[in-house]
Amino acid sequence: MQLSPSNDTILLKKVKAKDKVAFDELFRLYYSQLSRFSYNIVRDKSIAEEIAQEFFISLWEQTPMVTDSVKSYFFRSIYNRSLNYLEKAKTRTRNEDTFATEQDHHTESEPADEEQEMHKRVSQAVDELPDKCKEIFMLCKYEEMSYSEVSELLNISPKTVENQMGIALKKLRERLLPFWTKK
Numbered sequence: 505m506q507l508s509p510s511n512d513t514i515l516l517k518k519v520k521a522k523d524k525v526a527f528d529e530l531f532r533l534y535y536s537q538l539s540r541f542s543y544n545i546v547r548d549k550s551i552a553e554e555i556a557q558e559f560f561i562s563l564w565e566q567t568p569m570v571t572d573s574v575k576s577y578f579f580r581s582i583y584n585r586s587l588n589y590l591e592k593a594k595t596r597t598r599n600e601d602t603f604a605t606e607q608d609h610h611t612e613s614e615p616a617d618e619e620q621e622m623h624k625r626v627s628q629a630v631d632e633l634p635d636k637c638k639e640i641f642m643l644c645k646y647e648e649m650s651y652s653e654v655s656e657l658l659n660i661s662p663k664t665v666e667n668q669m670g671i672a673l674k675k676l677r678e679r680l681l682p683f684w685t686k687k
Contacts, residue, residue, distance in 0.1 A: 512574035520567035531560055534575070537647070538582045544646035545586035546593075547627060555585050576657045583639060629679040633672055640665055641672040 512533075518526030535556055543552035559581055570577045630638060643654045644665070651669070655662040 516570060516574050527564055534578055538578060541647055542582050542586045544642050546589055559585060629676050633675060637668045637672045640668040644669055
């Protein structure tokens with residue numbers, strides 16, 4: 505018995521043939537999900553939307569042949585694009601910090617309030633997770649996907665998702681415990 509291609513696969517083939525209706529349908533189905541997913545990585549709504557838009561532009565300009573799940577391909581692409589953005593932003597920030605330090609050694613910044621500090625620490629702790637562990641954690645917690653949905657999306661077993669979530673939660677507890685006990 506041969507499996508029929510998914511609706512997403514059919515739409516992607518039509519996009520490759522420059523079918524605007526199919527492109528619009530894929531955009532409508534995935535844009536907001538992909539923007540939210542990117543936001544959970546980059547923490548900036550306009551940047552996340554820009555990453556998703558650029559992904560769809562590149563999809564239209566050069567539609568890839570996807571052998572896996574189309575949804576999985578989309579999320580992996582957004583994940584990689586978001587990480588690339590963060591890496592470039594980190595380099596840019598490092599350069600700006602160096603410049604600012606050289607310009608003014610005496611300026612002190614105002615302390616951040618507790619909520620901002622906690623958000624920053626949680627984001628840093630999530631960023632320190634191993635890549636696969638971080639990806640699974642973000643899909644489960646930020647995208648609110650079930651373990652079975654994540655296992656299907658990433659083409660791994662549900663038990664692997666469960667194990668990686670256990671590792672992620674343990675590492676986050678260890679990393680954040682000192683901050684919580686200070687209060």
